[in-house]
Amino acid sequence: MKILSGKKKRILVLFCAAAAAGAMLLGGCGSEKKGKLDPDNPVTVTVWHYYNGAQQTAFDSLVKEFNDTVGMEKGIFVKSTGKGDVNQLEESVMSALKKEVGSDEAPDIFSSYADTAYEIQQMGYLADLSPYLTDEEIGEYVDSYVEEGRIGKGNQLFIFPTAKSSEIFMLDKTDWETFANATGASLDALGTMEGLAETAKEYYEWTDSLTPDAENDGKAFYGRDAMANLFIIGSMQLGTEIFKVEDQQVTLQVDRDVMKHIWDTWYVPYVNGYFSSYGRFRSDDVKIGEIISYTGSTTSAMYFPDAVELEDETYPIEYIILPAPVFEGGSPYAVQQGAGMVVTGSDAQREYACTEFLKWFTQSENNIVFGCASGYLPVKKDANDKGMLDKVIEEKGLEVAPKTFDTLVAAFDTVKSSKMYTNKAFQGGTAARKVLEYDLSDKAAADRAVVEESLNAGKSLEEATAEFISDAAFDEWFTSLESKLQEAVESK
Structure with missing residues (x-):
């Protein structure tokens, strides 16, 4: 084994440090940016959504499961709140971001369609999520769902695909x-x-x-x-x-x-x-x-x-x-339709915590559980499959309405056989x-x-x-x- 001199060791250390910093900045180009989390001092992440009825029940159940498992282990606590329908949610978000009198504090995560996300991104309030995801992770999602979220310039990703419909x-x-x-x-x-x-x-x-x-x-x-x-x-x-x-x-x-x-x-x-x-x-x-x-x-x-x-x-x-x-x-x-989730810009720790929850929520099994209650399509490629659907239903003991099951199966075929499309956001x-x-x-x-x-x-x-x-x-x-x-x- 070749022994390096002290000077060469220092050069190597500096080179590795520079490479690590560069990888951290590139984010979506193959590495994942991580903020420091402490399980003894968990970060509380607030989520606003427009789900109601069975959709809200399913979402809240998954949030609880995350808090009791992965969230507890990593130091993340998610608090979800329904804000009425899509229009009411948008009004609440805008009021909070503008700090209007009587408004709540802006959420860390909220449901958003592309046009609304574009407007808020132009105001400078959204976090670019690409540094928190590797290329391999991004590649697991349906390509067109990811592309819809790229409303910034370059490789920026502002909308995290969480549930879709056709x-x-x-x-x-x-x-x-x-x-x-x-x-x-x-x-x-x-x-x-x-x-x-x-x-x-x-x-x-x-x-x-x-x-x-x-x-x-x-x-x-x-x-x-x-x-x-x-x-x-x-x-x-x-x-x-x-x-x-x-x-x-x-x-x-x-x-x-x-x-x-x-x-x-x-x-x-x-x-x-x-x-x-x-x-x-x-x-x-x-x-x-x-x-x-x-x-x-x-x-x-x-x-x-x-x-x-x-x-x-x-x-x-x-x-x-x-x-x-x-x-x-x-x-x-x-x-291709259905809102994704966006993250309010803050600091690396909080943005990382938000992304960790969204990645967990969109794991194939979790996303299918949500889809079976809500009718929404899962967002990962391998989850849009009848075999996977049957497997999750059996393993989780889920009771799925026949119409919802038949619709999901039909929609899986659409995703596989069609070119999924939604226009890019614009002013x-x-x-x-x-x-x-x-x-x-x-x-x-x-x-x-x-x-x-x-x-x-x-x-x-x-x-x-x-x-x-x-x-x-x-x-x-x-x-x-x-x-x-x-x-x-x-x-x-």
Whole structure:
């Protein structure tokens, strides 16, 4: 063995110290930054979230498990608080960060969607989490979930993926089978927006024919939650990224042909009465017999009704879960949604403690336990698997609602077979999404109301809808949509 001289030893020590410091700064480039923790003097970490009901119960249970095990061992105590819905949580966070009179002290961790996180990061309040994670750890998470969290420049990670969701198609199997047996309608047609629109038209005409003494009283077949997703994911499927974000700057790309396609396969069926929306959520509409199918979040599946409740009749129904319809011939993009967790910037010890809890919460088994109660998808690659799901359910003795189980399995297939997508955050992103969410849906509801008045006055369906589905009507709407979106992305 070669013996180093004293001088060479000192050089080697200095070199190693410099290398260690450099590795500490690089963080996400292969090493993990650690703050000093003391089990005898635990750090209390506060978490604010918007979970409620079964979701909150599951989250609180996992927080307790962490505190009683890993947290006790390392010196971390997590205190979780629900702050109402998403909007109420955002208001509470903003008030706390700005230290407004009467506000609580800002939390160490809070649930946040990308647009809100972007705004708060621009204010300088968020911690970059990349130094606390190794490349190997980051590689365990679904790539697109991690990418969504990179809202800073370079390799900075500001949103920790904790639970995600996508979209599915829910169908009232009981009423579908009555219709399908009478008409020969096929489930295969429901895989595309074009096939869905045609099937909805057939359903309207079939239900109309059941009451020959009453004209134009056909029933709607379909509805959807989250209209913004139709525009954003539909555009991606048809070859255009509506919000193209580079270096935190957005380029608006509203393709006329894509918008016409969406108009023809959603707005036109809606105005004709083939699609509908009545209550706050489409699951509510299925419950009252307004529609028999919808596209909604995977987390909404647990709210799909077990019975249809009409004014003079209530009857039980079964369900079918299918992938969300895509545009014919389009690329297989699917919705990626769901808030992550962000950490308020403080010091290395507290930020490290926060990250340790988030890493524990997103361990595959723990994340699946949360998903079984909440309907959210786990965020690690190996956890999006039916075999892993079955294993955790058996080992933990979990009781999982059949609809939640079936939805998770269907969503796992979506994650594996689709390109998961959500647009990157940008200034004005919240305002722009609201335009997509409400502009066409509000117009469709208002126009359908006029059509119904015309039908009651004796006009045919073709006569009643003619002015609304014309090329001129589309041109007017498209011009208005472009203007509203441009105004939104330029808003401060």
